[in-house]
Structure formats: C-alpha cells, structure tokens
Amino acid sequence: MKPETMKSYIWLQTADGSIQQVEQEVAMFCPMICQEVIQKGVGSSKNHAISLPQRVNPAMFSLILDYCRFHQLPGRSNKERKTYDERFIRMDTKRLCELTSAADSLQLKPLVDLTSRALARIIEGKTPEEIREIFHLPDDLTEEEKLEPLKNTMDDPRIRLLNRLYAKKRKELKERERLKNVEVEEHVDERSVDDLLSFINGRDPKVVKMSKGKKKKKKKKDQKIVSSNDIHDKESHDLHSKQQCVEETGSSMRDVPNLPIAEDDISTSKARSEDEDIDDEIDPAMRELLDREVEDFAQRLNSNWVRSLGQERRPVHFSINGNGTTRRHTGQSP
Amino acid sequence: MNNLPEDCVAIILSLTTPLDVCRSSAVSRIFRSAADSDDVWNHFLPTTDFPAGFAAPAGLPTRKQLFFSLVDNPLLLNDTDLSFSLERKSGNKCYMMAARALSIVWGHDPRYWHWISLPNTRFGEVAELIMVWWLEITGKINITLLSDDTLYAAYLVFKWNPSPYGFRQPVEASLVFLADTDSTDDVQPSMISLMQDPSGDEAQSAELRRDGWYEVELGQFFKRRGDMGEIEMSLKETKRPFEKKGLILYGIEIRPKP
Numbered sequence: 001m002k003p004e005t006m007k008s009y010i011w012l013q014t015a016d017g018s019i020q021q022v023e024q025e026v027a028m029f030c031p032m033i034c035q036e037v038i039q040k041g042v043g044s045s046k047n048h049a050i051s052l053p054q055r056v057n058p059a060m061f062s063l064i065l066d067y068c069r070f071h072q073l074p075g076r077s078n079k080e081r082k083t084y085d086e087r088f089i090r091m092d093t094k095r096l097c098e099l100t101s102a103a104d105s106l107q108l109k110p111l112v113d114l115t116s117r118a119l120a121r122i123i124e125g126k127t128p129e130e131i132r133e134i135f136h137l138p139d140d141l142t143e144e145e146k147l148e149p150l151k152n153t154m155d156d157p158r159i160r161l162l163n164r165l166y167a168k169k170r171k172e173l174k175e176r177e178r179l180k181n182v183e184v185e186e187h188v189d190e191r192s193v194d195d196l197l198s199f200i201n202g203r204d205p206k207v208v209k210m211s212k213g214k215k216k217k218k219k220k221k222d223q224k225i226v227s228s229n230d231i232h233d234k235e236s237h238d239l240h241s242k243q244q245c246v247e248e249t250g251s252s253m254r255d256v257p258n259l260p261i262a263e264d265d266i267s268t269s270k271a272r273s274e275d276e277d278i279d280d281e282i283d284p285a286m287r288e289l290l291d292r293e294v295e296d297f298a299q300r301l302n303s304n305w306v307r308s309l310g311q312e313r314r315p316v317h318f319s320i321n322g323n324g325t326t327r328r329h330t331g332q333s334p
Numbered sequence: 335m336n337n338l339p340e341d342c343v344a345i346i347l348s349l350t351t352p353l354d355v356c357r358s359s360a361v362s363r364i365f366r367s368a369a370d371s372d373d374v375w376n377h378f379l380p381t382t383d384f385p386a387g388f389a390a391p392a393g394l395p396t397r398k399q400l401f402f403s404l405v406d407n408p409l410l411l412n413d414t415d416l417s418f419s420l421e422r423k424s425g426n427k428c429y430m431m432a433a434r435a436l437s438i439v440w441g442h443d444p445r446y447w448h449w450i451s452l453p454n455t456r457f458g459e460v461a462e463l464i465m466v467w468w469l470e471i472t473g474k475i476n477i478t479l480l481s482d483d484t485l486y487a488a489y490l491v492f493k494w495n496p497s498p499y500g501f502r503q504p505v506e507a508s509l510v511f512l513a514d515t516d517s518t519d520d521v522q523p524s525m526i527s528l529m530q531d532p533s534g535d536e537a538q539s540a541e542l543r544r545d546g547w548y549e550v551e552l553g554q555f556f557k558r559r560g561d562m563g564e565i566e567m568s569l570k571e572t573k574r575p576f577e578k579k580g581l582i583l584y585g586i587e588i589r590p591k592p
Contacts, residue, residue, distance in 0.1 A: 055337065097337065097338050098337065100338060100342050100346075101337050101338050101339065101342060104339070104341070104342050112342070112345065113345075116342070116345045116346045116349055117349055119346045120346050120347070120349035120350045123346065123347075123350055123354060123358070124350050124351065124354050125354070126354075126357075127357065128357055128358070128360040128361045131357075131358065131361045131365070132361055132362065137361060137362040137364075137365070138362055138363075139362065140362050140363050141360065141361075141362060141363060141366060
C-alpha cells in the first residue's frame with residue numbers, strides 16, 4: 001500500500017450533489033478548478049468541496065477525469081496523446097455535446113477543441129434539416145428567416161446571378177451600340193433569309209429556357225451573356241447583323257435592358273451543350289420570379305410568334321457553322 | 335445539443351467551412367446567432383499571415399461582411415500588380431498576378447507587345463500581343479502566400495483581339511515548384527490549347543470565365559503547411575516558325591481547385 005500522506009486530494013461536488021475526491025494533479029489540470037483552489041482556497045476538505053458548474057454531470061465528469069489523468073502526465077509523447085484522443089472521442093453525438101459543454105464550463109480548452117473538431121466533422125456537408133435531426137434541435141426559425149441565408153449561400157447564388165446578368169446586359173448594349181457605329185460598313189451579311197427567320201423563330205425557346213433556371217454552371221449562363229467581343233472576327237460581324245435584324249423586328253431591347261436576351265445564347269453557345277443532367281434545385285419562389293420576368297419580356301417582344309410556337313420548353317441549340325450560318329438542333333445534342 | 339451554449343456552437347462552426355456556416359444559419363436560432371458572429375468569421379479571415387498592405391474597407395461592420403467583400407471584390411495589394419481574394423466556399427486565398435507582374439519576353443518592345451488599359455479590369459494595364467515569334471510568358475509567386483493544405487491551380491487569363499493568329503496549335507505550359515534545391519531542367523511541359531475545345535481532345539483547353547475572359551490551366555500544385563519557395567508557371571511557344579498575334583493578356587490567376 002502506497003503511503004497516502006504525500007498525495008493530496010481535491011474535493012469536488014458535482015451538480016447532483018455527490019462529492020468525491022480527486023488526486024490534486026489530475027483535478028488541477030482543469031483551469032476552473034485550479035482557479036477555485038488558488039483564489040478561494042476551497043476544495044481541501046469534504047465540507048469545503050468545490051461546486052462544479054451545473055453542466056458537469058457525474059458521467060461527463062468521470063470522462064473528463066480520465067482525460068485529465070492521462071494528459072497531465074508530462075512524460076507522454078505526442079503520438080501517444082494523439083492516439084488516446086482519437087479513441088477517446090469515439091462516442092455518440094449526444095455525449096460529445098455534453099462533453100463539450102462540460103469541458104467548456106471547466107475551461108479545459110484542449111478537450112473543448114478535441115470535441116469541437118469531432119462535432120465540426122459531423123456538421124460539415126450536412127443540410128440544415130440533417131443537422132437539426134442529428135442534434136435534436138428545435139426548428140425555431142420562421143420560413144422567412146430560413147430563406148434569408150440564401151442570399152449568402154454559395155450553393156445557389158441566384159440573386160447575385162440576376163444582378164450580374166443585368167449588369168452584363170447593360171454593358172453589352174453599350175458595347176453593341178459602339179460596335180454598330182464602327183463596323184457596320186465593313187460587313188456583308190451572307191446568310192440567307194431562311195437562316196435569319198429560323199434564328200428569329202428560334203429565339204422563343206431560348207427566352208423560355210431562361211425560366212427553367214438552369215443554374216448548373218454559372219459560367220455557362222454567363223457565357224451566353226458575354227459580349228460579342230470574345231468571338232473571332234467573322235462571327236462577331238455575323239452577330240452584329242443579326243443584332244440589327246432583331247432590333248428591327250423585335251422592339252424593345254432598349255426598353256428592357258435588364259433582362260438577358262436570347263440572341264446572346266446564339267452567339268456563344270457554339271461550343272457548349274446544355275444537355276447534361278442538371279439538378280434543378282431552384283427555389284420555387286425564385287423560379288416564379290424568373291418565369292414572370294421572362295413572360296413579361298416575351299410579351300413586350302411581340303408575343304405573337306412566341307405563343308404560336310407553343311409552350312415547348314425543350315432547349316434548342318444553335319451553333320454557328322464554319323461559313324457563318326446558324327444551325328439549329330433540338331433535343332439532345334449530337 | 336440543446337444544452338450547448340452559443341459560444342460552444344461558435345467554436346464548432348469556426349472549425350467548419352464558410353459554406354457550412356452559411357448553411358447553419360438555417361438550422362435554429364442558436365445556430366443562426368452563432369453563425370453570424372464575428373468570432374466565427376474571424377476564423378475565416380486571414381490574420382497574421384496576411385499579405386502586407388491590407389486595410390479593411392471602411393463601413394463594414396461585421397466580419398462576415400468583410401469576408402464576403404473579400405470574396406467578391408479582389409483587393410489590390412499596395413505597390414504590386416497582385417490582387418487578393420478569398421475563395422467563397424472554403425475561405426482559401428486566391429491571387430491574381432497582373433500582366434505587368436509577369437515576365438514577358440519582348441514585352442518591353444512596342445513593336446511586339448503593347449500595353450493598354452481596358453475597362454472592367456482590376457489592373458491598370460493588360461498586355462496586347464501585336465506580333466511575336468518567340469512567345470514566352472512566365473510568372474512567379476511565393477508559395478507562403480497561399481493557404482495550407484490546399485490544391486491550387488494556375489490559370490492564364492486572356493482574351494483575343496479582333497485578329498488573332500497562330501494559336502490554333504497547342505502551346506507549352508509548365509508549372510514548377512522552385513524549392514531551394516530543386517533543379518528545373520528536367521521538367522516536362524504539358525501541351526495546352528488556348529482555343530476552346532468542345533470535343534475534349536486536348537488535356538487542357540481554354541474555357542470562358544464568368545467575367546468574359548478566357549482561362550486555361552497551366553498546372554496544379556498542392557500547398558502543404560510549412561512549404562517554402564516559389565511557384566513558377568510559364569507559357570511558351572518558341573518552336574514553330576510562324577508568328578503569333580492577337581492575344582490580350584490579363585494575367586495569371588491562382589486559386590484552389592474545387
């Protein structure tokens with residue numbers, strides 16, 4: 001039997017009222033206990049036991065003591081500590097939370113970090129519903145409050161996209177204006193009337209397509225909006241004259257500078273196919289908004305031929321042939 | 335988790351990613367409050383190892399707003415042609431080197447390259463290639479500027495003037511980590527195409543960015559904690575006997591690969 005006289009103990013009382021004594025070096029590993037002993041001089045006897053914070057229930061306290069007992073020994077290697085830690089935190093989520101809370105109230109930072117990291121790993125990548133389920137959290141936010149974070153959420157930056165589209169559109173209109181004035185003399189429009197007609201008719205599906213709200217790759221969408229500067233010579237001239245035709249037939253591009261316009265799709269869609277499977281996760285409220293705006297725009301653009309082509313919403317692809325004519329394919333890409 | 339106080343939740347959230355934190359604001363009241371707190375967002379903002387010359391833009395009351403401001407509005411670092419921003423989902427650091435910060439062979443000679451200012455670009459100048467036979471563009475960045483434990487890629491950002499020529503064939507690109515003792519003599523460059531390639535034949539071809547410029551990947555590297563040295567990336571076409579024209583060079587952007 002080891003002589004007990006040399007060892008000192010600290011008396012601690014947990015939230016349920018039970019009192020126990022703990023080896024001094026182990027208990028003092030917790031800053032909060034340390035503080036109580038030094039500043040207030042308590043803990044030296046059963047009558048003067050230190051009351052632990054309410055968050056420390058006996059089960060958690062026992063775990064914490066195990067942790068302290070292991071780590072307070074200076075002779076342990078980093079590897080040993082790491083291995084111990086990894087095994088230590090293998091417990092269910094509920095206990096992890098309780099342990100975090102208890103360790104936090106005892107100001108035992110290393111343990112708080114350890115458990116927090118474990119909980120962070122659990123949270124990462126989960127949806128709000130999943131998080132609520134795992135942690136049994138109350139669903140106490142209003143619907144409105146839940147939608148608000150969407151403005152910042154990176155998953156679906158629709159609002160930002162819209163703003164960006166508007167800005168780009170305005171910029172492009174200015175650019176076209178400029179180009180038109182500079183280059184109109186040099187160009188010869190080689191395309192047939194048929195091509196031009198099919199182009200004009202083909203604008204409907206594009207207009208309608210916007211409302212499907214494919215958000216898959218933002219750059220795809222923006223790609224359509226990009227100004228004609230990015231295209232090599234001939235094509236930009238082509239575009240330009242198409243532009244002129246459209247402006248004559250349609251009306252109001254200037255009246256609705258805020259909406260992305262279909263012919264942009266034609267200009268830059270040559271290389272891109274839209275047919276990949278797209279998770280259409282757009283919030284219904286946003287989809288409605290987009291739908292409404294597109295309808296509005298369509299109306300202003302002489303809705304006769306829009307309606308006449310039916311409600312078909314299948315994407316139509318345009319690509320620019322080598323000689324500058326447009327080619328249209330429906331349905332799946334070749 | 336009902337018994338977890340908000341500061342504990344904040345600690346836990348600060349160990350996740352900006353994306354997770356934003357999602358957390360839709361979980362419950364406590365989570366939302368923790369998710370908006372400065373403590374959490376401070377964690378995602380670069381602190382001590384921040385590039386020198388950063389001053390927080392005025393009028394931004396919360397750290398969360400500061401974070402997003404750095405994501406959406408790249409910061410021009412003082413006295414250099416380098417812009418800094420944060421990647422949205424992870425908070426990792428991104429940089430872009432202006433054309434002026436790169437070493438362009440013959441770039442100083444106005445017969446071959448000229449320097450113009452374009453609107454909507456963040457740097458004062460971009461380089462426009464008039465005509466050159468020897469095309470060689472090199473950039474270097476100190477790896478310690480970047481975020482630890484992240485896979486990065488370097489992209490050449492460019493577009494075309496109305497009459498480009500000579501770029502239909504692939505060109506050489508390379509990316510090398512110049513640590514103290516490495517030699518770079520035996521690095522094999524990869525062939526990339528500055529044109530868009532819908533058929534997907536080329537390993538790396540140009541893609542259109544959301545800002546209207548094109549980009550093509552020059553190479554990738556993984557930054558580990560404690561790495562030191564420079565990353566050197568280059569684009570070269572010096573073997574074919576015809577001239578190249580019409581490239582407008584914005585710079586080289588370095589950002590995490592998703």
